[in-house]
Amino acid sequence: MAAVTFNRVTKVFDGKVVAVDGLDHTVEDGEFMVVVGPSGCGKTTALRMVAGLEKPTSGTIEIGGRVVNDLSPKARDIAMVFQNYALYPHMTVEQNIAFGLKRHGFPRREIADRVREVSKMLDLHDLLRRKPAQLSGGQRQRVAMGRAIARDPQVFLLDEPLSNLDAKLRAQLRGDLKRLHQEVRTTSIYVTHDQVEAMTLGERIAVMNRGRLQQVGTPREVYARPANLFVAGFIGSPPMNLVAGRVADGVLNLDGSPVGAARVAGGCAEPVLGLRPEALRIGREASSSPALRCVVDVVEPMGHEVIIHGRIGSDADTELVARLDAHDEPRPGEVLELTFESKDLHLFDPASGERLRS
Amino acid sequence: MSEHTVQVPVAEAGVEGVWRRFVPSPRHALLLPLALVMLTPLAWMLMTSIQTPDEAMHFPPVLPSGIHWQNYTDALHAAPFGRFFFNTALVTGACVLGNLLLCSLAGYAFARLRFFGRDVVFVVILATLMVPFQVVMIPTFIIMKDLGLIDSLGALIVPNLVTPFGIFLMRQFFRTLPIDLEEAARIDGCSRLGTLFRVVLPLSGPALATLAVITFLYSWNDFLWPLIVIQSDSHMTLQLGLSTFQGAHATNWTLLMAGNVMAVLPMLLAFLLAQRQFVNSIAAVGVKG
Numbered sequence: 001m002a003a004v005t006f007n008r009v010t011k012v013f014d015g016k017v018v019a020v021d022g023l024d025h026t027v028e029d030g031e032f033m034v035v036v037g038p039s040g041c042g043k044t045t046a047l048r049m050v051a052g053l054e055k056p057t058s059g060t061i062e063i064g065g066r067v068v069n070d071l072s073p074k075a076r077d078i079a080m081v082f083q084n085y086a087l088y089p090h091m092t093v094e095q096n097i098a099f100g101l102k103r104h105g106f107p108r109r110e111i112a113d114r115v116r117e118v119s120k121m122l123d124l125h126d127l128l129r130r131k132p133a134q135l136s137g138g139q140r141q142r143v144a145m146g147r148a149i150a151r152d153p154q155v156f157l158l159d160e161p162l163s164n165l166d167a168k169l170r171a172q173l174r175g176d177l178k179r180l181h182q183e184v185r186t187t188s189i190y191v192t193h194d195q196v197e198a199m200t201l202g203e204r205i206a207v208m209n210r211g212r213l214q215q216v217g218t219p220r221e222v223y224a225r226p227a228n229l230f231v232a233g234f235i236g237s238p239p240m241n242l243v244a245g246r247v248a249d250g251v252l253n254l255d256g257s258p259v260g261a262a263r264v265a266g267g268c269a270e271p272v273l274g275l276r277p278e279a280l281r282i283g284r285e286a287s288s289s290p291a292l293r294c295v296v297d298v299v300e301p302m303g304h305e306v307i308i309h310g311r312i313g314s315d316a317d318t319e320l321v322a323r324l325d326a327h328d329e330p331r332p333g334e335v336l337e338l339t340f341e342s343k344d345l346h347l348f349d350p351a352s353g354e355r356l357r358s
Numbered sequence: 359m360s361e362h363t364v365q366v367p368v369a370e371a372g373v374e375g376v377w378r379r380f381v382p383s384p385r386h387a388l389l390l391p392l393a394l395v396m397l398t399p400l401a402w403m404l405m406t407s408i409q410t411p412d413e414a415m416h417f418p419p420v421l422p423s424g425i426h427w428q429n430y431t432d433a434l435h436a437a438p439f440g441r442f443f444f445n446t447a448l449v450t451g452a453c454v455l456g457n458l459l460l461c462s463l464a465g466y467a468f469a470r471l472r473f474f475g476r477d478v479v480f481v482v483i484l485a486t487l488m489v490p491f492q493v494v495m496i497p498t499f500i501i502m503k504d505l506g507l508i509d510s511l512g513a514l515i516v517p518n519l520v521t522p523f524g525i526f527l528m529r530q531f532f533r534t535l536p537i538d539l540e541e542a543a544r545i546d547g548c549s550r551l552g553t554l555f556r557v558v559l560p561l562s563g564p565a566l567a568t569l570a571v572i573t574f575l576y577s578w579n580d581f582l583w584p585l586i587v588i589q590s591d592s593h594m595t596l597q598l599g600l601s602t603f604q605g606a607h608a609t610n611w612t613l614l615m616a617g618n619v620m621a622v623l624p625m626l627l628a629f630l631l632a633q634r635q636f637v638n639s640i641a642a643v644g645v646k647g
Contacts, residue, residue: 053541053544073541082538083538084538099556103548
């Protein structure tokens with residue numbers, strides 16, 4: 001096992017497309033790090049550079065303290081699970097798992113032992129004689145995992161391994177993956193665009209956008225204290241409400257409603273205010289908490305909760321999403337008094353997008 | 359990935375299905391005469407090969423009075439057909455193997471490796487497809503002469519070991535394979551060549567079969583080039599050997615046709631065995647080019 005370190009790694013394609021821009025980051029030994037971001041943010045390129053499938057334009061990548069920039073994928077002692085599994089179609093499951101072991105010169109007996117061990121761990125023994133075309137999506141995914149685990153590499157690289165599966169299977173395999181990592185404790189880098197996967201799987205999350213690292217932290221940190229507007233909007237479902245605020249007469253206002261003292265804005269006259277949909281509650285009695293009048297447009301019942309899409313402000317022209325208790329039974333057209341705790345208010349600089357208060 | 363859809367034969371529906379195949383449709387009005395045009399020369403060849411010389415020269419043509427197998431034994435005695443057969447098989451075999459190996463290597467380089475001038479070189483190779491053989495015949499002859507290969511089987515093999523068409527065919531096919539498989543192979547510890555031989559080629563059955571069939575047909579049937587570079591009987595190929603039955607003043611038609619039947623048989627067999635690949639190849643190259 002080993003830590004993976006990016007030292008100012010940049011990757012430029014064809015001299016003009018900057019895929020990864022000055023990435024500085026360390027994935028600790030044994031850690032499960034999820035790299036998340038929208039498509040085209042450079043996360044897969046970063047992963048492929050660790051694998052040796054792409055060469056950094058500048059900067060160095062270290063695995064276990066050793067610079068690997070010029071090493072072939074074979075010499076890096078890594079294993080990768082691809083989005084479409086990339087199982088060899090002409091080989092049986094057993095041959096697929098054993099292929100890497102053979103190429104790395106493992107003795108025959110050990111190959112047999114490891115294949116047996118992995119197939120037991122991933123419940124593959126009934127499938128060993130089958131070819132990939134005869135397997136379901138979930139089974140293929142498990143074989144791909146098995147192929148990676150069998151080699152017992154220093155680092156696992158996973159490139160959106162669950163994205164080709166249906167929602168139910170995805171949720172199940174998420175659990176399996178987490179359990180597997182707790183068992184083997186191999187340093188893992190997991191790339192996904194799905195923030196739910198990132199939150200549930202990652203010990204730490206690295207959020208990327210436009211080739212740059214936006215924030216690294218535990219799922220809790222990234223959710224509770226997003227470093228900038230991008231992270232605030234990307235992590236969380238439904239996403240955080242981001243609305244323009246204004247400081248006037250020593251008071252911070254949100255569309256005319258006072259929501260706090262001016263000092264929280266840190267001298268910024270028109271900060272962007274962020275409120276998670278789940279931070280909003282229906283105000284039942286007069287309290288000291290700030291309140292917003294919201295006209296309900298659409299109600300989405302989810303069973304244990306309802307998501308409402310509404311409008312706030314004096315002209316009712318600012319859209320807002322709130323996640324309320326199912327018992328509240330809001331109706332379209334209804335006007336609600338929504339309250340929230342001041343501590344749930346996030347403030348961002350509109351120019352730089354950075355978080356304003358700590 | 360490389361899963362082929364298997365065409366289900368109509369026969370699965372039993373007798374009814376078989377009969378459905380023969381329901382005449384307007385297409386047959388065109389296809390049947392065309393089939394007749396295609397089959398007539400073959401039938402005539404077969405017929406002439408079992409006729410007496412007198413019957414063969416009769417006009418209008420007549421059906422043979424009996425089966426004269428004699429023509430076949432005579433043809434085999436008139437010329438060293440065994441030798442011709444062996445030479446042709448050797449040349450064809452070498453060309454097929456050479457093309458499979460070398461076109462795969464070149465095609466893979468053009469499909470996947472990144473190197474300076476790759477696309478330009480590829481276009482130049484493609485462009486040579488447009489140059490007719492007659493144009494390069496003499497330069498090739500001179501090269502063969504300099505290599506000391508004239509009047510040897512080497513002169514038939516060396517210029518045909520790798521073909522631009524083969525490179526093109528393999529490159530186009532390799533590009534359709536998912537690149538993830540090759541990347542997985544490299545992470546699993548394969549070199550570039552290892553990836554080609556252990557992962558890419560095992561998945562390239564259809565393309566390899568196509569190339570083998572096309573090279574086989576071309577090599578087996580080649581007449582002009584052997585005529586130019588081969589002089590001695592012992593190095594002649596079948597096509598060349600057959601021409602010995604055609605003199606300047608008279609042609610021994612019955613023996614020539616008996617020889618032809620023997621020369622055509624392996625090819626017919628190859629075509630029947632690999633008919634689908636052969637048809638696919640024409641479609642594949644046409645569509646994906």
